Amino acid sequence: MDAGAERLRIGGLTPLTSIDFPGRLAAVLFCQGCPWRCGYCHNPDLLDASIPGNLPWARVLAFLTQRRGLLDGVVFSGGEPTLQAALPAALAQVRSLGFEAALHTGGMYPRRLAELLPLLDWTGLDIKGPLQRHDAITGAPGSGLRSRESLGYLLASGVAYECRTTWHPGLFSVDELLALADELATLGVTHWALQECRAAGAAPFALTPVQTQALAARFSHFTLRRN
Known part of the structure; x- marks a missing residue:
């Protein structure tokens, strides 16, 4: 699971949040694509992994460079960020700029998450429901x-x-x-x-x-x- 950060497909950006990364002022990057189909999904426009991102990584880096000293961290949300092979490189670049890194995930790729954890300062993990209900909720x-x-x-x-x-x-x-x-x-x-x-x-x-x-x-x- 390795690709350049410039290949990260980003469907949107929130420039400032105080609620998505506890105790931090952060920007949120919404990664395109998710393999699950939860009926209550808050971001259905981000589900289709075949849709290219509409925000180039170079623009993200330019934005973050301007926000150094103003933002504490960057949240990778979605969609499902761990779907994308470019995520580790993107996390590394964010941290190299001096930002803390956070992840929102459903946990559908356990080994990938394990590899990402050393690059993360905080993780929000969705537990969709009891084991006997989980697959029906996600459709997976x-x-x-x-x-x-x-x-x-x-x-x-x-x-x-x-x-x-x-x-x-x-x-x-x-x-x-x-x-x-x-x-x-x-x-x-x-x-x-x-x-x-x-x-x-x-x-x-x-x-x-x-x-x-x-x-x-x-x-x-x-x-x-x-x-």
């Missing part, structure tokens, strides 16, 4: 097992992270959500965020305060995000 057989393998690499690396799950009761039940929290806590996850799914047709959010407290009690850092 075996995706649940791959996400758990990626989680193992992430936890062993010592890289700062957040696991996050987007949920509404139509995806899986409250009991399954509580069981997922138990699973993650048992695996050693300490930072978990539960995100309300606001996609069209999503069932109403259905957690009681008691259930929310039960989830929070399993983690040293728990965040509930309701837009």
